[in-house]
Amino acid sequence: MNDTVIEARNVSKWYGAFRALTDVSLTVRKGERVVICGPSGSGKSTLIRCFNRLEAHQEGEITVNGIRLHGKMRDLAAVRKNVGMVFQHFNLFPHMTVLMNCMAAPMWIKGVPETEAKRLALKFLERVRIPEQANKYPGQLSGGQQQRVAIARSLCMEPAVMLFDEPTSSLDPEMVSEVLETMTSLARDGMTMVCVTHEMGFARSVADRVIFMDAGLIVEEGAPNDFFTNPQHPRTTLFLSQILKH
Amino acid sequence: MLYADTVESEVLVHKPLFIATVFVLVLSICFMVNLTGTTIGELMRPVIGDPLDSGLYGRFAVAFVIAIIFCLNIALIGFAHLKAQIAIVWLELLLLFLAFFAVFKLSLPFIWQNLPFLITQGVVTTLYISAISLVFASAIGIMAAIAKLSSNGFAYGIATFYTSFFRGLPLLMQIYLIYLGLPQLGIILNAVPSGILALSLCVGAYMTEIFRAGIQSIDRGQWEASRSLGFGFALTMRKIIMPQALPVIIPPMGNTFIGMLKDSSLVSVLGVWELTFLARTLGQATFHHMEMLIAAAIIYWILSVCLELIQSRIERYFARSKVR
Numbered sequence: 001m002n003d004t005v006i007e008a009r010n011v012s013k014w015y016g017a018f019r020a021l022t023d024v025s026l027t028v029r030k031g032e033r034v035v036i037c038g039p040s041g042s043g044k045s046t047l048i049r050c051f052n053r054l055e056a057h058q059e060g061e062i063t064v065n066g067i068r069l070h071g072k073m074r075d076l077a078a079v080r081k082n083v084g085m086v087f088q089h090f091n092l093f094p095h096m097t098v099l100m101n102c103m104a105a106p107m108w109i110k111g112v113p114e115t116e117a118k119r120l121a122l123k124f125l126e127r128v129r130i131p132e133q134a135n136k137y138p139g140q141l142s143g144g145q146q147q148r149v150a151i152a153r154s155l156c157m158e159p160a161v162m163l164f165d166e167p168t169s170s171l172d173p174e175m176v177s178e179v180l181e182t183m184t185s186l187a188r189d190g191m192t193m194v195c196v197t198h199e200m201g202f203a204r205s206v207a208d209r210v211i212f213m214d215a216g217l218i219v220e221e222g223a224p225n226d227f228f229t230n231p232q233h234p235r236t237t238l239f240l241s242q243i244l245k246h
Numbered sequence: 247m248l249y250a251d252t253v254e255s256e257v258l259v260h261k262p263l264f265i266a267t268v269f270v271l272v273l274s275i276c277f278m279v280n281l282t283g284t285t286i287g288e289l290m291r292p293v294i295g296d297p298l299d300s301g302l303y304g305r306f307a308v309a310f311v312i313a314i315i316f317c318l319n320i321a322l323i324g325f326a327h328l329k330a331q332i333a334i335v336w337l338e339l340l341l342l343f344l345a346f347f348a349v350f351k352l353s354l355p356f357i358w359q360n361l362p363f364l365i366t367q368g369v370v371t372t373l374y375i376s377a378i379s380l381v382f383a384s385a386i387g388i389m390a391a392i393a394k395l396s397s398n399g400f401a402y403g404i405a406t407f408y409t410s411f412f413r414g415l416p417l418l419m420q421i422y423l424i425y426l427g428l429p430q431l432g433i434i435l436n437a438v439p440s441g442i443l444a445l446s447l448c449v450g451a452y453m454t455e456i457f458r459a460g461i462q463s464i465d466r467g468q469w470e471a472s473r474s475l476g477f478g479f480a481l482t483m484r485k486i487i488m489p490q491a492l493p494v495i496i497p498p499m500g501n502t503f504i505g506m507l508k509d510s511s512l513v514s515v516l517g518v519w520e521l522t523f524l525a526r527t528l529g530q531a532t533f534h535h536m537e538m539l540i541a542a543a544i545i546y547w548i549l550s551v552c553l554e555l556i557q558s559r560i561e562r563y564f565a566r567s568k569v570r
């Protein structure tokens with residue numbers, strides 16, 4: 001029980017009258033790599049955005065690192081400190097250098113002194129293999145480099161879990177691999193990860209568990225081997241045949 | 247700068263067709279407006295005789311000369327470098343305006359004699375009223391903008407009522423309302439604080455809209471990234487949103503402040519010794535109206551130019567992360 005990082009129980013969410021999540025239950029243990037896939041509009045983003053409460057769920061319970069998510073700012077701050085998030089469109093701060101992008105959160109949120117924050121930032125920029133870009137602005141980097149900076153920025157908070165929302169979807173094919181490599185090496189180092197992605201190769205080689213969502217429901221989940229070779233649900237089969245066709 | 251194409255275009259002012267068109271245009275305009283009575287007509291006395299008796303021939307000759315000079319001028323400027331072009335155009339327009347002022351046959355000694363007082367008293371008062379109002383207006387603007395974007399019905403209501411009211415009433419009425427109306431409630435303000443209050447509230451209402459537009463222009467991904475890193479509202483606003491919104495905000499803000507600098511002249515109705523008030527009273531007493539008004543006008547202009555320069559400095563500062 002103690003090594004549970006994220007626990008969602010019967011979570012439901014509505015956008016107005018539209019039900020985006022229906023009774024979703026999911027447990028992520030420490031060190032586990034979970035990949036979520038599913039057709040567009042199935043609620044994948046909505047679900048992981050609920051894990052750091054960028055979106056509020058209306059029913060059910062989400063517990064992150066032992067803290068139950070609700071609207072109170074104090075608990076929320078504690079949760080977000082421990083949950084890193086990487087977005088499809090990077091969302092780097094364009095008016096700050098790469099280094100400052102990475103130093104900002106540790107300095108402002110954790111009160112880490114500047115020299116220590118800088119050391120930390122350089123360490124993680126090294127980790128994603130772009131220390132030489134530290135003094136550039138995000139606008140001067142390629143998409144792949146920007147996404148790796150975004151990963152480093154999250155890592156600087158030394159989070160307990162990293163959420164990835166289609167981190168490679170807005171990248172050119174040749175940049176996808178460099179970001180996937182970074183994520184793979186993170187996984188090797190035992191980072192707890194929840195990834196929304198359509199990169200099935202990544203899912204197959206890295207994931208401990210693959211989750212298939214459709215229309216706001218978790219339709220199927222399982223170890224990648226079972227999931228890809230022997231899907232139980234017709235909708236999963238259909239989705240896999242569509243996505244693996246190319 | 248606009249996004250420049252790499253097409254090499256001919257210099258417009260060196261195209262014969264363009265020059266010819268301009269020539270005909272200037273010629274016909276100058277011909278229609280009889281210019282024989284001006285200095286140029288006087289200078290051409292050797293050619294056309296007494297300018298006032300020269301009839302159609304004189305009119306045409308003057309118009310012809312002006313058109314030639316004009317076309318020669320723009321063609322020559324076309325050869326200069328960009329910076330030189332800008333400088334020459336400014337200089338020439340400035341000279342034209344000075345020539346226009348010269349028409350009034352102003353008494354320069356009177357201006358020189360009153361200028362020191364106009365500056366030490368008038369400009370100083372105008373400047374500090376404007377500067378204080380500027381600070382207050384910005385503070386009001388940013389708070390009201392946040393209120394207008396918030397989901398707090400109370401704050402939203404107050405902010406929208408405020409902007410609607412103070413953008414809707416003429417500034418002059420606001421000044422009177424505050425100076426003459428507030429005492430009815432037992433709040434007695436002197437002329438200068440009343441003026442500052444009215445200006446701040448009025449300009450603050452415009453600033454509200456400028457700040458709101460600036461804040462809204464920032465991609466919501468910036469908010470999401472800040473939230474996900476654990477930044478609170480104030481921190482996100484201060485460190486992430488405002489620094490990115492400012493480059494968008496600065497140009498309309500400069501506009502508003504230059505407008506306010508000149509609107510501060512309305513405070514003169516309360517008898518505050520600022521620039522416009524002094525210019526009027528000094529001029530009236532000695533019937534040198536034009537001298538003082540033109541002096542004041544030029545001072546306002548110089549002050550505005552200073553604000554423009556400050557604005558362009560700030561814009562350049564913010565341009566540094568905009569590299570692509």
Ligand SMILES: Nc1ncnc2c1ncn2[C@@H]1O[C@H](COP(=O)(O)OP(=O)(O)OP(=O)(O)O)[C@@H](O)[C@H]1O
Nearest residue numbers: 015016018020038039040041042043044045046047
């Ligand atoms: N802010 C919102 N307001 C209303 N409806 C929304 C909002 N955000 C998402 N939705 C709806 O909720 C559903 C789930 O959206 P979500 O973004 O989670 O899908 P997704 O699985 O991430 O899709 P994609 O693969 O295209 O990113 C969609 O049908 C979408 O239209």
Ligand SMILES: [Mg+2]
Nearest residue numbers: 044045046166
């Ligand atoms: Mg999505």
